[in-house]
Amino acid sequence: MLKTEIDPYRLSRRGFLNAAALGAASIAVSACTTTSSTPAPVEPPPPTYEEPPLGDYATMYGPISDSGFDLPAIPIKKMDPQFLRQIVPDPTGQRPGTIIVDTTNHFLYLVREGGQAIRYGVGLGRAGFEWSGDAVVQWKQKWPKWTPPDEMVARQPELEQYSAKNGGMPGGLKNPLGARALYLFQGNVDTLYRLHGSPEWNSIGKSVSSGCVRLMNQDIIDLYDRVPSKSPVVVTGDISQPMVASANRRAIPIDGGVPDGSVLLGPVN
Known part of the structure; x- marks a missing residue:
């Protein structure tokens, strides 16, 4: 009789423990299932910047009426296409907003976002008139007055009429700037x-002018509108090398200097 009374007790206790174990396992499985069903949201990658298209060449280099002056169209069919304005992969590695003049290949790059650059063709100084180094855009002018420096007037006496003492050459279609x-x-x-x-x-x-970097008028207008004050400029003969100022190459200047009393683009550095 004693055995009969004890066995139900044992069975009941064992059943309770088994039920408790199953309940715990069920809770654990339920917890895992709940966690895995709500994964963390994945952030989408940032959009890649693409420079807006420049438009067709006939429009870019067509005739322009600007500040009372009528610029003629550029005969683009007579030009080497590589020197026309275009968007290219940035070969310089400089930060966006930097202007790089590649004197070896006669290109000017305006570095943009997204590893791109706007490239312009340029004309450069003759041998012996080159300049290289780094600088900053400190002044900008539309249809600027030109004042040949004294050393240029000494070489070309016919420019005396435009010297500083004679007031310089007013802006216009024949102005060298x-x-x-x-x-x-x-x-x-x-x-x-x-x-x-x-x-x-x-x-x-080509390399034909004294000292400065010249662009077609349609291109300098485009560059002028894109370049804010204090933009850094690097002039170099090799964009694949570190861009360091070269002290032994100085330009014979084409201009006599920013006129007295001019308002510069913020404090100079």
Whole structure:
């Protein structure tokens, strides 16, 4: 009789323990299932920046009426296509907003976001007139006045009429600085070096001018509108190498300096 009474007790206790174990396992499985059913949201990758298209060449280099001056169209069919404005992969590695002048290949790059650059063809100084180094755009002018420096007047006496004492040459279609000029400074010193326009489209891709970087007038207008104040500029002969100022190459200047009393683009560095 004792055995009969004890066995139900044992069975009941064992059943309770088994039921408890199954309940715990069920809770654990339920917890795992709940966790795995709500994964953390995945952030989408940021969109890749793409420079807006520039448009067709007939429009870019067509005739322009600007500030009362009528610029003629550029005969683009007579030009080497590589020197026409275009968007290219940035070969310089510089930060966006930097202007790089590649004097070896006669290109100017304006570095943009997303590993891109806008490339313009340029004309450069003759051998012996080159300049290289780094600078900053400290002044900008539309249809700038041109004042040949004294050393240029000494070499070309016919320019005396445009000397500083005679007031310089007013802006216009025949002005050597063209439709726009960006004035480059190093520290608080005017380098007398300019990025400027030129009506001589056939000089682009060549080394023919004294000292400065010239672009077609349609291109300098485009660059002028894209470049904010204090933009860094690097002039180099090799964009594949570290861009370091070269002290032994200085330009024979084309310009006599920023006019006295001009309002610069913020404090000079």
